[in-house]
Structures are given as structure tokens and as C-alpha cells.
Amino acid sequence: MKKFLFVTAAAALAMVGCSDSGASGGGEEFPQKNLEVVAPASPGGGWDLTARSVQKLLQDNDLVEENITVSNKPGGGGEVGWKYLQGQDAHTLAVNSSLVLTNELLGSSELTYEDFTPLATLATEWQSLAVAPDSEYQSLEDLMNQMKKDPSSINIGVGPALGNDDHLSLVQAAKEFGVDPKKLNFLVYEGGGDVVTALLGGHVDVVTTSLSEVKEQHLADKVNILAVSSSERLEELDDVPTYKEQGVDMEFPHWRGIMGPPDMTEEEIAFWDEKLGAMVETDQWNEVMENNDWSGFYKNSEETQQFMEEQHELYTTLVEESGMAK
Template sequence: MKKSMLLIFGLILTLGLSACSSQSSGEGEKQYPKGNLQIIAPATPGGGWDATARAMQKVFKDNDLITNNINVVNKPGGGGEVGWKYLKNQKPNHLAINSSLVLTNNLLGSSDLTYKDFTPLAILTTEWEAVVVPKDSPIKSAKDLMKKLKVNPKSLKVAVAPSLGNDDHLSFVQAAKTYGVDATKLNFLVYGSGGDTVTALLGKHVDVATMSVSEAKEQYKAGKFRILAVTSNKRIKGLDDVPTWKEQGVDMEFPHWRGVMGPPDMTKEQIAYWDKKLSKMVKSDDWKKIMKNNDWEPYYKNSKETKKFLKEQNKMYKDLIDEAGLAKK
């Protein structure tokens, strides 16, 4: 009998305490930011989102740009969905890293959240996408590749990672579209990660792969891969003999960008605060060094530009997803 009493007592105690603590959370926000800042990486450690968050944390701290304590919080799951859902109900001292998935998750029908549910703060970096074949492949150029696919879209096995509807996949679809290839008929093999795609191509278990440039670069330098085209609008430093899609008659610039956003309804002052801090951050030497080490390129846009950019991107992705045959029904 006593035990059940104890249980009930514990129940009342804990619930009572939790009510108190949630009440105390609605403090005023005269001075922003107050207390600890949280940067949400909606993924496990080891990927680009986590790396971006930790790089921000480091640069802010080391350059004394922000004196508040900054924590990186990993909230992995559902291609960012879990982390962003979490962000939506947080106070403005939380930021989250994002990428085009914040648009495509909704367009693909896997999420109810849209980019409009958040406060855009900045786009920070980009990587570019590359189409890659093994060095000894009979396919010598992007044109060869597309010609072959136009005749028979199923004739080649194309590796992408880690899911359909992401930038690896859609950048390829956009290029294919220009050449009149039916992108819905292509033979895509989906691998778990960029590393798996590299392995599959090295072992020649696939014919072509689409991946980010940084994933292809080392193998390219070692003479194992040929990069047929990249999605930047100018040739990439260090890969000077790799042509862009633009040079090969496909009018596209396809960034694989990463940015930050805040919870909905941030005030003007709060947005201005981040514009100031982030623009300083991207100019720092520490940031530039991290960018170089990671093969990221500067792609900074402030909050206003980001808002506009997201709108344009959303439209572009919508068209591409229709084209790829992935649109939600």
C-alpha cells in the first residue's frame, strides 16, 4: 500500500515541479541574446550540418564575436525534420542549420513544415555537385553521357546518395531535362552515403555517379575518376580542367547550399543582430580556413537576400521534382 502512495507522491511532485519550470521560461527579451545560445544540427555528428554548426560555434567563440555560451545540439532524424520541428517551438536563442531539404521535404510530401515556418537568417556556404565516371569509362564527356541516356534511359546505372529528391539526384535531373532525357525512366541506385557511392563507382558496380564535388575530388586527383561536369557557374579552383554544365550547353547553376534559420516570429532587432554577427563571421580568417579544409565555397547571403533566395529556390525545386516524377500526389 505504502508503495503506491509513494508512487502517487512522486507523480505529484514531478508534475508539480515541471509545471513550475515551464512557467518560468517566458521571460522578457530586453537584451538579446540572453543566456546560452543553441545551434541545432538536425543530424548526427559526422556530416555537413554538424560540421557547419560546430564551425560556427568555434569561430564565434575564438573571435569573441559572441560572448554567450554556445552549444551545438544534435537532433537527427527524418532528413532534418526532427530538428526543425524542434526549432519551431523554441525561443529565439535557438538557431538551426538548414539546406535545400527544408524546401524539398515539403515538396516531396514527407513534411508539413515549409521554409515559411521559420525566420531565414543567412545562407553561409555551398558545395557544388559533380557527375562522375570511372577514369577508364567509355563515356568521355557529359554530351556522350546524355546522348546515351536519351537513346535508352535504362542503359546506365546511376548512383545517388542518400535519397531520391536530394541535390545529387535533382541536379542530374535538371541536366538530363535540358538534353531531353526522360528523367523518370533513369535507373537510379540509391546508396546510403557519399562514401558508399564512391566505393560503388570505384568497384564499377555502377556506371555513373552524382555526388558533391568534395567527395569526388580526391579520387579525381588520384586518377581514378573522371568528372564530366560540375554545377558551378565558373570552373572550380583546383579542378581547372573540369568543365561546367554551362560550358556544355546546360544553363544551370546548382548550389548545394547550407544556411541558418531561426524559430518563427523573430523580431527585427534579433534578425539585425544575426545579420551583423554572421556577416562578421564569414569574413574571419578562421572561417575561411575551415571553408577551405572542407571544400566549401563562400555563398553568404544576408537575411533579406536569403528570404528572396529561398522563394526562388522553392519554385525551382518544385519544377524539378515534377520533372523527376517524384511530386506528391
């Protein structure tokens, strides 16, 4: 699900970038040929759908005149697609997410964000912590106190892999409460959907997952969301408190963005800034975000560069504390 969102966002971005070229190109001769958006995943996943949304939005809104293709390069949690991007010129973009940081920190890749040109952060999802409605833990504090007392007494559902945002957001929160994240009992499921099934069936006590996985269940009173990682309460879920309200100073976005190959010229970066900036202003982009339960989180290339540096620092600490560091 998360990947899906991410991909959609990236796709949307790519489309924006393309459409402007004809109109505003002016003296610049970029782009000179067809454009490519790399989805480092198989068709149908989150990244693929982000890429395809970007493709569609950029073309439908005439932001880019050139043809845009989406190519799927799955494997290694983005590694294969990004490696491919490294060898391309500025006509190729790729969707990304925090995996571009964590892959390196977890030791599964040599590549990191510095090997690419950040172009934009498109949107974000928020993380959530949820329990069964009849759980004995009715607040974040109840849960954290029990985790502090006996970290292994609580089975936590997470998926599809340790070291992802679901896992690390809980690590950050747990640390604030003085819980040792290394001692927690994680059950790793195949994906967000399976995690929720496990919670509904009573096979785990609590799940940490993206909000979209549990939102419907919460509205139907099948689960109880204890905390959401946004800074302020969300409109559709105004009964769910944020982490901040409950004494944890954190905002944890699960963002998706888009990046280009290394060594792009200023003109090329400016081109994409303009196109992607225009794309996120369109109504269709709002619709894409709404359908996917994303929140607007647009940052241009410069802001994204800075954001990536902050994120890199944060993730380095979190991965260290989670016990997953290579």
C-alpha cells in the same frame, strides 16, 4: 559529407551571431540568455559539424559573449530538429540545407522554409557528374545522348536518398538535354562514399554526387569528372568543365545555411546578420571552408529570403519532373 559541410557552416554562423551581442548590442537587449544552435542530426554528421564550427568561431572571435551550446536533435531528415526550433525564441538557431524545401515537396514533412526566419546562407558545395576514366562517355554530351537513346541502359549511382541534390541536379541537366528523368536507372547507395566505391569497382556507369566526394579521385586519375555545377571552373580543378560550358544553363549549389524560429523581430534579425556576417569574414571560416571543399556563398537574411523563394520554385519543378512528387 555534404551534411558535414553544411553543419560546419551553420555552426560558424551561429558563433558569429553570438559574439557580437556584447560589443554592439547597444540599446538592444538581445540576446538575454545563452544561445543554442540546433544540429538536426547526430554528432559527427555534416550538420553537427557545421553547428559546432559556428559555435566555435562565434566564441573564439568574441563575436558573442553569451555561452553557445550545440544540441543534437536527429530524425526525419531534419524534421525533428526543425520542429523543435519552431517552438523556441530567437536565442535558438538551426542549421539547414535544401532539405528544408524538399522534405515538404517530397511529402515527408509539413514544415517548409516559410515556417522559419531565414538568417543566412553560409557556404555551398558544388555538384558533379563523374565516370570511370576508361568510360566510353568522355563528355556530358556523349552521356546524355546515350541516356536519350536508352534511359535505362545506364546505371547511375546516387546516395543516400532519391530527391536529394545529387539526384535533382542530374534531373535538371537531363531535362535540358531532353532526357526523361523518370526513366533513368538509379541505384541508391547509403552515401556519397559508397557511390564512389561503386564507380571505382565498375558497379555503376556514372555517379552524381558532391564534388568533394570525387575530387581526390579525379586528381589521382581514378575517376573522370564530366561536369561541375558551378558557374565558372574551379581553381583546383581547372580541367573540369562546367555544365554551362556544355550547353546546360544551370548553376546548382548544394548550399547550407542557418535559420531561426518564426516571427523574429527586426532587431533580432539584424543582430544575427551582423554576427554571422562578421563570422564569414574571419580567417578561421576560410579555413573551415577550405577543409571542407566549400565555396563562399554568404547571403544575409534578406538575400537568403529571396534566394529561398527562387529555390523553392526551382525545387518544386525539379521534384515534379523527377517523378518523386507526393
